[in-house]
Amino acid sequence: MKMKKGIIIAVVAVLACGGGTYTYFYKYANTTKKQTAVQETVYTVKKGNIRSVISGTAQLEPQQQQTIVPPKEGMIKTINLQRNMNVKKGDLLLELSDSSLDEKLDSARLTLSQQQSDLADLQKQYDAQTIVAPAGGKFILATNVSEGAGVSKTTKIGTIANSSLLTVTLPFLQDEAAQIHKGDTVQLTIDGYMLTKTGTVDSVSSSVKSDSKGNRLLDVKINIDNDGTMDEGQIVKGTVPNGGINIESKATAALQYRTSQIVMAGVSGTIDSLDIKENRQVNKGERIGTIVNDTLKNDITNKQNQINQSNKSIADLEDQLEKLKVYAPFDGVFSTDFADQKKNVLTSYPVGTTISQGVSLGAVANMDVLQLPVKVDELDLLKVKVGQKAEVKVDAITGKTFTGEVTQLSTVGTTTNGVTTYTAVVSIKNEGDLKNAMTATADILVEDKKNVLVAPVEAVKQKAGKRIVTLKKADGTVEQDHEVQVGANTSTLVEITSGLSEGDTIVMQAARTQTKMNQQQIDQMRQQFQQGARGGNSGGGGGGGGMGGPPPGF
Known part of the structure; x- marks a missing residue:
């Protein structure tokens, strides 16, 4: 092996599970006190599961809960509450009394009744302006009645008799x-x-x-x-x-x-016309004459306005009295424990006592569905969506996992010690085991994909807006910038949606800094490398072919 002067090279080949790992150590003789290690790992693409969760711990609370408090200060008229009791939506729980409102309402109703009676009488007079026969028979006109004559409500117009x-x-x-x-x-x-x-x-x-x-x-x-x-x-x-x-x-x-009926004017005014001016047989409903009253129409309008105002006053008073009542907002359980777990606060407020506004008597809670408000770090916020499923474990109930769902996600964060978190509400259907304030942990399933192609996160790089891997082909050659498409990922694995197939081999490289070795360590490393080279690279998965010499440039 020909080597440049002043350069010492050491190569170590290591076989690892799932792929071969090779490490090169090199240094320049006259420059640094440290040397760089380049590690290469071979990974075979395979199918796996991508499961990513975001966890949070909190205390369970009812999804629906409303505190029962008096709407104002007043005397208790009715109280239908016990320390622990089931309630139905619309049940009357508490009612206060207000004697002044009761008196005003009674007076207003009495006034309205009189006004309605007056209006009925005015309407009857209005209808009486047309005089009609109330029954069939012989009509006998009164002697003092004629057209143009003034009449009162009780003036006798005539008599209708059954002449048979x-x-x-x-x-x-x-x-x-x-x-x-x-x-x-x-x-x-x-x-x-x-x-x-x-x-x-x-x-x-x-x-x-x-x-x-x-x-x-x-x-x-x-x-x-x-x-x-x-x-x-x-x-x-x-x-x-x-x-x-x-x-x-x-x-x-x-x-x-034997039978006769008097026909009265029924309205004050002036006789405008008489259709029957002599005694004769008439039929029921036949017109006898008309009476004119110039003020009656205005009287009716004024009386209707008075009635409308009275109805508004009564409605307002009834509304004020209705606001003194407290109803169950939904089906659930009322408990005084929400106000005080040590004593029954209801014993201080029997019927007839005065209670201040805002005093908590307890709360109505719907325990059918509980919720867990967990904190989510701002870095994970975009991963959490309403509708995502969650696995919930309760500290007090071992060996059982409950299914929940994200039903609400806050948009306003809370910052504590420089860390911003948001609240994700996980709702859990209560089968009877769960209690208020139990401690529970929710694992929100952000990703849960099974049997998909996966690769290590560090194997996928980004270059020029593309996702690439180093692909080692079957003939031993290496494609440095092989493009792939990715999907979901965890902190260690990423889903490969296209660009690779199961069984493909990809290469990962990572460099790390090593402290400077002394001459003895270098000689030992060189000796080990030479012995390894003579022994061949069998079992290395073909990884030695491109790794037998020093890195390029040497």
Whole structure:
């Protein structure tokens, strides 16, 4: 071996698992106290797993939790709380009382009720401006009613009577009346007419009265179905046939309509028109006339505005009273331990006591889903995404791993001692084992790829915007800048997505500085190298062919 003057070279060949390792030591005789070592490692590309996690430890806490506090200072009206109890969303937990609000609300409701009654009356008057027949029958116009006449709500416009049904009440001697019964037939003679009509006894009075002659009399009420030949006001006398004798009434009486209905104006104003100006038959709903009232429409509008304002006042008062109530925000468990784990704070606040605003009575927590707020270093922040799975281990529960998911990632960091961290919230479904404040560690799975081509991270370099490796071909030649595409990586392995195949060989080189060897050490190294060279490089995987001489330049 020909060597330049002043240069000492030593080469050591070492076979390593998974690839051959060769190290060269060289130095310039007249320059440094240290020498550089160049180490070359051969790696066979194979399939493996890329699994990268970011870990954090914290205490478990409910995903949903709300402290129960009074909304203001006041007297407790209702408290439906126990130290530990299950609650349903919407359950009334606490209610305070405010007597002044209660009084205002009662007064406002009373005012509203009166206003609504007034509006109903005004609306009824508005509708009454058109006078209609409330029933069918004979309409009898009142004598003092005419177009242009002023009327009040209680002015009688007329009467509608059922002319087909008449009635009369006739007096009979007490002894004779005792023989008359309900349903008996009565023959009626109309005064001034040669007519006899038939009626039916409706009732016999039990009250005795006397006439001018001292006779003791009982009134008998008789109903008559009118065939159209009779009318109210006609004078009749009655005879009741009884066992071959006729019992006659002791006096006459005027026929009356059995049923009649008075038509009132219903509104103050002036009669504008009368459609019916004489007595005649009318149908139900038929228009009789109209009344004009110039202020009624404005009165209705004003009353509606008053009602609207009262409704707003009531709604505001009800809202204020509603704010004195505290409801369960969601299904869960209420516990006073969230306020004080040593004592039951509820014992200090029975119904009727005054409680200050903001006093914590405990909290409602949903223990179905717990969360773990772990800290993530700013260098790892971009690797963590919402939706990533996590493996959670709890210190108090050995041998069991829980599955979690990243549900929230903070955007504002916290800096402590120059280190900035962000909070990643991992949610875990609680199967019953997990408790609040348990210590747990979450491994957030950033990458979890199985059976992919992998290579050591140090084997992949970047050059001119490309990822390259040193590829050792099957014929022993070396391609220094072989381009590859990479995917996921850990701190030691990188995924090769293209550019290499399983079984390919890549070469890695690394240089390190060694302290200067003395002459004896150099001679020993040279001797070992020469002996190794004579023995050949069998088992070195073909690595010796390009490594038998000194580095280039020597």
